[in-house]
Amino acid sequence: MELSTAAYVILGMLRLGPLDEPRHGARSGYDIQRSLAVSVRYFWNLSPAQIYPELKRLEQAGLARGHPAPRGKRKRRVYELTPAGQAELQAWLRRPDPAAFEVRDLALVKLFFADAVDADDARQLARAIRLRSEAALDELRNRAIRGAEISQQKGDRFPLATGALGLALHELLVNFARGLEEEIARASDSAQR
């Protein structure tokens, strides 16, 4: 059985259950969106247009079970893992398939080419990277880490571990950019005299 990455991510989120409730269990497509937005999306993002059709496919494949669960008059459908879904998730986690660590960042591309502009403009590029990661740190602390702490209380430790990696990554970027800003300022200063 070969599933898309989106399918495995959704299986994993179904297993974790809603972040803001103290028990594991069923969740809607929207719940999954919200949880992704403060956790896995830092390593793999899914759009709503991928989530809803995939939930249906998982249900048809017998890996998830859906129930109608309207809130008031608003229709809503919640899903939970089946034993087959749990087994499929575990098989995927244990399967050693090659995975690349890929970064996609235009700001770093610009920095790579920064010799084409003068020192002031280059410093702005480094500064933009620093400001962005400082904002990311704020957001991570307020959202990803809080959610992961709740998961940990439910016995899931790895969300917090990966959250810590996110923090460390952006701290590294802040320090890198700050160092570069200072170096550029020093170099253009000494070039001026």
Place this chain on the structure above:
Amino acid sequence: MELSTAAYVILGMLRLGPLDEPRHGARSGYDIQRSLAVSVRYFWNLSPAQIYPELKRLEQAGLARGHPAPRGKRKRRVYELTPAGQAELQAWLRRPDPAAFEVRDLALVKLFFADAVDADDARQLARAIRLRSEAALDELRNRAIRGAEISQQKGDRFPLATGALGLALHELLVNFARGLEEEIARASDSAQR
């Protein structure tokens, strides 16, 4: 004038010139592929299928100039920046458009979900991340850093700076994964007694 990201990456590479020659200047699509593979591809990758059509478009837009430059009977076309191309590159570098730092990595996704499997399997996931980054460090040192040092001799300092960031990133990943492996081993040890 609105160009694709691929276009700007190619303009930037045209400006840098071939890595292995001591002067700036014209380069073929293949040269660009090779240089990308040891530099910008760590932040933004392009496939050959994007490079060749884009070079033609850049030529038609007057941003690059192409000349036939066959090697023996093998046909080949080299390109160089026009003044308009240089200006467009600089305008892009100075334009403060929002850029996200995006990571895509299935291994980290698996780690996030690692509570679904037992300690041994979870440790394997951390180990896979460590081994992969150790290999990446080797490759970066042997290829990206060497190329960046040549660029620096030609007066371009930022390729080396971004190369250093790549090293720091993977060193962080190695340390993170190693710490996690030890923690998992300790935890499952103490759970066993």
Place this chain on the structure above:
DNA sequence: CCTAACATGTAAACTGTTACATGATTCC
């Protein structure tokens, strides 16, 4: 009452990769 967030989706567009095709040259 109005706005923001909740909630579920679909169609079309876009981006990007894979696989393939072709042929020359260099190195073992």
Place this chain on the structure above:
DNA sequence: GGAATCATGTAACAGTTTACATGTTAGG
């Protein structure tokens, strides 16, 4: 002679995002 690399591309496919459509409910 055969393999690897040089060199240039195209067509088909896969993956993803954007924009839209639709209606509900809670809060100011």
